Each structure stands twice: as C-alpha cells, then as structure tokens.
Amino acid sequence: MSSIGTRTTDILVIGCGAAGMAAAAAAASCGARVILADDRDRPGGILPQCVHSGFGLGRYGNEMTGPEYSEKEFSRFEKTSAVYLPGTRVLEIRPDRTALAAGYGEITEVSFSECVIAAGCTEKPLWSLPVPGTRPEGIYTAGEAQELIELGGRDVGKRIFILGSGDIGQIMARRFCQLGKTVAGMAESGDHLGGMKRNQEECIKAFDIPVMLHSTVTRIHGYPCLEGVTVHHSDTGKDEYVECDTLITALGLLPDRSLAEGLVKEDGYPGWLHFCGNADYVHEIADGASAQGEKLGHELARKLMHGKEV
Ligand SMILES: Cc1cc2nc3c(=O)[nH]c(=O)nc-3n(C[C@H](O)[C@H](O)[C@H](O)COP(=O)(O)OP(=O)(O)OC[C@H]3O[C@@H](n4cnc5c(N)ncnc54)[C@H](O)[C@@H]3O)c2cc1C
Known part of the structure; x- marks a missing residue:
C-alpha cells in the first residue's frame, strides 16, 4: 500500500529536461533548497532519444549528441545540493503552494515557495x-x-x-x-x-x-x-x-502547461509560478532551453534572498 510523505523546499522544479536541470542547478548553486521531480526513470527529458549530433554548440562551443549533452548538463546538476526525484509525476499544483506527486510506491505532498514548470511540450x-x-x-x-x-x-x-x-x-x-x-x-x-x-x-x-x-x-x-x-x-x-x-x-509542438490550468486567474498566473524551456515556448535549440532555465534559477534564488545579490 502506498504511503503519503511530505517534503518542504524553496523551489520545486517539474521536469528534468534541458530547462529543468539548468534551472534547478542554478538555483541550488546560489543556496536555494531545490527539489527536481521528473516522471521518467532517467534524466534529460527529450535529449536521450535525440541520438543525432547538433547539441551544445552555443553553450559548450562544440557539437555533441543529445545523450552527451544531457550527461553534461546532469553532471552539473549533480554537483549541487538539489534533490532529484526520478520516476515522480507531479499530478497537481495547488493555490496554497503545495503539489501532489506520485513516485515509486509513494505519494508525496511537496510544500514550496516557488514552482517552476519545465514539463516540455506535446506533439499535435x-x-x-x-x-x-x-x-x-x-x-x-x-x-x-x-x-x-x-x-x-x-x-x-x-x-x-x-x-x-x-x-x-x-x-x-x-x-x-x-x-x-x-x-x-x-x-x-x-x-x-x-x-x-x-x-x-x-x-x-x-x-x-x-x-x-x-x-x-x-x-x-x-x-x-x-x-x-x-x-x-x-x-x-x-x-x-x-x-x-x-x-x-x-x-508541430505545443507547450505543456496542463499542470497550471486550474491556477490561471484574470490577472494571469500567481507570482510564484514560472515556466521555462518548451513548457514556456518551443525552443528549436536545447542550448536556448538550458540558458532560459539557468537565468530563471538565478532569478528565483535572488528573489528568495529578498533581492540580495548572490
Ligand atoms: C526530435 C528533436 C530533435 C531535436 N534536435 C535538436 C538539435 O539537433 N539541436 C538542439 O540544440 N536542439 C534540438 N532539439 C530541441 C531540444 O531538444 C529541446 O528544445 C529541449 O531539449 C527541450 O527541453 P525541455 O527541458 O524544455 O523539455 P523536455 O526535454 O521535454 O523535458 C521535460 C521533462 O518533463 C517531464 N514531465 C512532464 N510532465 C511532468 C509531470 N507532470 N511531472 C514530472 N515530470 C514531468 C517529461 O517527462 C520530460 O522528462 C530537438 C528536439 C526534438 C524533439
């Protein structure tokens, strides 16, 4: 029988693709407590299936395959204190800043201050x-x-x-x-x-x-x-x-914002909810998704530290 656990974090990042890994690594390296949840058993999102070359030229100056790019980004992430929850699907984000996630035999309620949706996109x-x-x-x-x-x-x-x-x-x-x-x-x-x-x-x-x-x-x-x-x-x-x-x-591809559907109000999404990577808009190049995630991670860490430079 599954049990319900609880976790508390500064930032919950949903999706361990190029964008989510970079957002989580950047925020954690600035001192924020970060949980990164992904419904797949392995990191990288779409990258591991892109076995062709063409990744990383902008970010690393040399071309690599999707799996190589994914390994490089994940090893940066692993050097930080961020917690990675593979095989964990976020089912719901609630207005009270909690999220419900289903993982290996466990349902977890995660309380957070900021939430990043980096859930990628869907194909038409x-x-x-x-x-x-x-x-x-x-x-x-x-x-x-x-x-x-x-x-x-x-x-x-x-x-x-x-x-x-x-x-x-x-x-x-x-x-x-x-x-x-x-x-x-x-x-x-x-x-x-x-x-x-x-x-x-x-x-x-x-x-x-x-x-x-x-x-x-x-x-x-x-x-x-x-x-x-x-x-x-x-x-x-x-x-x-x-x-x-x-x-x-x-x-064509459509940003996957389904998790945020119940949270949108007349004046937009709550200030604690953020999007990056293909969940925000479709990025042709993985470097762009990583760069956007990294920038957002830094901004959120700064916001949590009340605007102090970190
Ligand atoms: C076929 C193809 C070829 C490409 N070729 C190139 C190329 O040659 N060069 C290049 O630079 N770029 C290329 N790209 C683009 C690049 O790969 C993407 O823009 C980038 O990797 C997207 O990263 P992302 O983090 O936004 O999303 P994704 O990689 O899709 O990651 C999103 C993750 O979120 C997870 N997730 C979704 N919902 C939930 C949930 N509710 N709970 C938990 N986890 C969830 C998903 O399972 C996934 O692991 C290609 C893309 C594709 C599809």
Missing part, C-alpha cells in the same frame, strides 16, 4: 486533424517513433509516409533512410518546408526525400494495420493513393 497528434478512415496500427507522432526506436529498441514498419515537415519529422526521415527503410513521401500543406535550414539540407535534400508541398493526408486505409493513405494535392486538386505501413506525423 494526427487525430487533431479531421481525417476520416480507419484507426489502424502503424500511426505515430515523430517523437513517439523516435523514442520507440532509439530508447525502446523497437521497430516501426518498412514503408513510411510523413505528414508535416517540422524538424522532428525531417530528422526521423533521415533516420528511417539510415535504418534501410523507404520514405515514400513527406506531405506539407504549406508552400515550403518547415524546420531549420540545416535539417532541410542534411535530412531532406541529402537523402532525396520526396517532398509534396500543398499536400495533406485526407484518408487513412487499412485495418487492423495501416495499408496506405490518400494524399490530396491542393494545387492540382488531385488525390493520390500512397502505399505505406507507417504514418508519422510532424504537425
């Missing part, structure tokens, strides 16, 4: 679009597929279609090619590819991914497994059937 799923047809196996968001492959050691299908041209979709298009799969196409409803120039060059052009602009998926076929999609080309008005056993969506 296919079902946020009006797409009729069956609901078969074989449909993933790009981040889900990335996590399954890179961390879960699992596989998706062999013939992939990608809807949306965001950065994660482009990075996964390259990854599928490297894994010997066929990328049957990438549909983008706009008139140009999304994402960073660098990904367009290194992931799409370099791997000859067939890009369909002015195009979107309008029907799903197959059950219980995906067999194909209908793609509508709005510039020609034509429909095309594309055979595929996997559909990946890269439709």
Whole structure:
C-alpha cells in the first residue's frame, strides 16, 4: 500500500529536461533548497532519444549528441545540493503552494515557495486533424517513433509516409533512410518546408526525400494495420493513393502547461509560478532551453534572498 510523505523546499522544479536541470542547478548553486521531480526513470527529458549530433554548440562551443549533452548538463546538476526525484509525476499544483506527486510506491505532498514548470511540450497528434478512415496500427507522432526506436529498441514498419515537415519529422526521415527503410513521401500543406535550414539540407535534400508541398493526408486505409493513405494535392486538386505501413506525423509542438490550468486567474498566473524551456515556448535549440532555465534559477534564488545579490 502506498504511503503519503511530505517534503518542504524553496523551489520545486517539474521536469528534468534541458530547462529543468539548468534551472534547478542554478538555483541550488546560489543556496536555494531545490527539489527536481521528473516522471521518467532517467534524466534529460527529450535529449536521450535525440541520438543525432547538433547539441551544445552555443553553450559548450562544440557539437555533441543529445545523450552527451544531457550527461553534461546532469553532471552539473549533480554537483549541487538539489534533490532529484526520478520516476515522480507531479499530478497537481495547488493555490496554497503545495503539489501532489506520485513516485515509486509513494505519494508525496511537496510544500514550496516557488514552482517552476519545465514539463516540455506535446506533439499535435494526427487525430487533431479531421481525417476520416480507419484507426489502424502503424500511426505515430515523430517523437513517439523516435523514442520507440532509439530508447525502446523497437521497430516501426518498412514503408513510411510523413505528414508535416517540422524538424522532428525531417530528422526521423533521415533516420528511417539510415535504418534501410523507404520514405515514400513527406506531405506539407504549406508552400515550403518547415524546420531549420540545416535539417532541410542534411535530412531532406541529402537523402532525396520526396517532398509534396500543398499536400495533406485526407484518408487513412487499412485495418487492423495501416495499408496506405490518400494524399490530396491542393494545387492540382488531385488525390493520390500512397502505399505505406507507417504514418508519422510532424504537425508541430505545443507547450505543456496542463499542470497550471486550474491556477490561471484574470490577472494571469500567481507570482510564484514560472515556466521555462518548451513548457514556456518551443525552443528549436536545447542550448536556448538550458540558458532560459539557468537565468530563471538565478532569478528565483535572488528573489528568495529578498533581492540580495548572490
Ligand atoms: C526530435 C528533436 C530533435 C531535436 N534536435 C535538436 C538539435 O539537433 N539541436 C538542439 O540544440 N536542439 C534540438 N532539439 C530541441 C531540444 O531538444 C529541446 O528544445 C529541449 O531539449 C527541450 O527541453 P525541455 O527541458 O524544455 O523539455 P523536455 O526535454 O521535454 O523535458 C521535460 C521533462 O518533463 C517531464 N514531465 C512532464 N510532465 C511532468 C509531470 N507532470 N511531472 C514530472 N515530470 C514531468 C517529461 O517527462 C520530460 O522528462 C530537438 C528536439 C526534438 C524533439
């Protein structure tokens, strides 16, 4: 049976990704008592699944992979007195500055002075679009597929279609090619590819991914497994059937502020509630999320010490 424990801290940070680790480390290194809770069993948030290079250039002056960047940031965090609670999901933040968290066999009520939400973002799923047809196996968001492959050691299908041209979709298009799969196409409803120039060059052009602009998926076929999609080309008005056993969506990211929903008032959020990283706005570059977290951590430590320079 689970027990209810209590903890008290100056700052509760929710999310141990690039932003949360930096916020917690900065505040703790200035003398604040900090608890950092994350619902995953390991630190880094999204970083460990980003096995490609491209992280840390701004912050460390050299490029590394997501897991390497995560290790570097976590080792900075570990040198501080901040308490890390892995496998601990914060379920609720209350107006009386307490939070309820569920961890390994224990429910904990955490009392805090300041709270930082660094819970990352969510991916828009296919079902946020009006797409009729069956609901078969074989449909993933790009981040889900990335996590399954890179961390879960699992596989998706062999013939992939990608809807949306965001950065994660482009990075996964390259990854599928490297894994010997066929990328049957990438549909983008706009008139140009999304994402960073660098990904367009290194992931799409370099791997000859067939890009369909002015195009979107309008029907799903197959059950219980995906067999194909209908793609509508709005510039020609034509429909095309594309055979595929996997559909990946890269439709965009939304900051995850769900924990704060009940706390917003007419004049905004309470002064003790803060956001950083992708929970605040979507950061293309992890360095940006870390820098924002670090700045916030310093500011909160200073605030707790009544404005004294620390
Ligand atoms: C596929 C992909 C490729 C990228 N490539 C690059 C690149 O090449 N170079 C680069 O610089 N940047 C890249 N980025 C961007 C960068 O990785 C992110 O901007 C940054 O890592 C986001 O950090 P974060 O801390 O805001 O969120 P996250 O890393 O998402 O961390 C949030 C954490 O909060 C946890 N959490 C959520 N809710 C709760 C809760 N209620 N209780 C407890 N824990 C909770 C989550 O499980 C997660 O561990 C990429 C991003 C993606 C998705």
